[in-house]
Amino acid sequence: FLMNFKEDGLESKFRTDTVVSDRDSGRVVNRNFHQIYLQFPYFTKELDECSTLSDKLMYALKNMNNWNRMPDALKEQVFSHLDRLAAKAHLSEGDRIAYDKAVDRYNVSRIVENDIREQAVAEG
Template identity: 35%
Template sequence: MARYINPFTDWGFKHIFGQEITKDLLISFLNDLFEGEFCIASLEFKNNEHIGLTEDARKVIFDIYCTTNEGRHLIIEMQNRMQEHFIDRALYYSSRAIITQGQKGEWDYELMPVYTICFLNFEDAHLKERKFRTDLVLADRDTGQAVTDHLRIVYLTLPLFTKKEHECNNDFERWIYVLKNMNVFERMPFMAKNAVFRKLAEISDITALSKEEHEKYDESIKILRDNYATFKFAIKEGHDKGRAEGQIKEKKQIAQNMLKEGMAVSLICKMTGLDEQEVLKLKDE
């Protein structure tokens, strides 16, 4: 039996990153993620009772209002859920965080930057390059120059992070290694390197959960498994459909070639498996 919770269940994700008592863990992770860009000094959680945000989405997405040590304000959204249109989903919720900043009356459209961090436990075909971290910004297509830093989406594709424990060279890599493998650890690594991993071990220890927390976690595990099964079935169904459509297209191409050679419609139907109506339609075309 696993010693630590799975951080990519809905409940486990919020248990680690979405509580007041774990703010220091979240600040540590975000500062390691954006190291060299800015340093978050404080943060607060905002409720997700927004128009258009479903009850399901509220379980896996939450807004974090951050203040950097330079006094700059950021809105960070974190989300984690397998879905076919994950790229579009992240863009939709990032846009919502921008739109909700609108003010009535006189307003000069000054916005707080919105950063969305997405954990993917699968490879998304829409991300063309096979790399662990993908940062999306609004940029000029020809020069690649960013035109604004007010919208940023970071995709972390966990299956593409392949480093072993001894190969992790910084705290961000250590974070990803731990999060990816935590539910199979017998001991938490890196505790001697950074106290944040000691606290992570304490709050994620399954034996330390209350009865109510344990029940919520067990239910979250069930939902995760159901979602995974549904997602895998959808992918297989899509592959099967694509394969079938490809076979039909190939048969039609063969039938067209046979028609050009003047072969009889009945023989073409027999050779390709297409019905007479389909072959006649190809002949008319």
């Protein structure tokens, strides 16, 4: 669970891993079912302190609403995709429809180009 608040029932730390267990016996019900709570107010690292991809992802999730543009330190491919998703989410309804149509036209063009290329290769 991604939480932008501190939950009173959880420990005062960023990540809490839980399992589902029987209340009376304490026996774990399913060893494969885990819940992870991420309390973002406890994630206090600054961008220059984030050395792992995981840290950078947590930093991005916590701070992306505050950006006008993505910080250069997060220009890796996964963060570029995340930035595009966030930018699309902030579009007006009309702009989002226009954007989706443009993306659809682009994808259809790429499919047609690939089909033509494959057909040309097959024909020699």
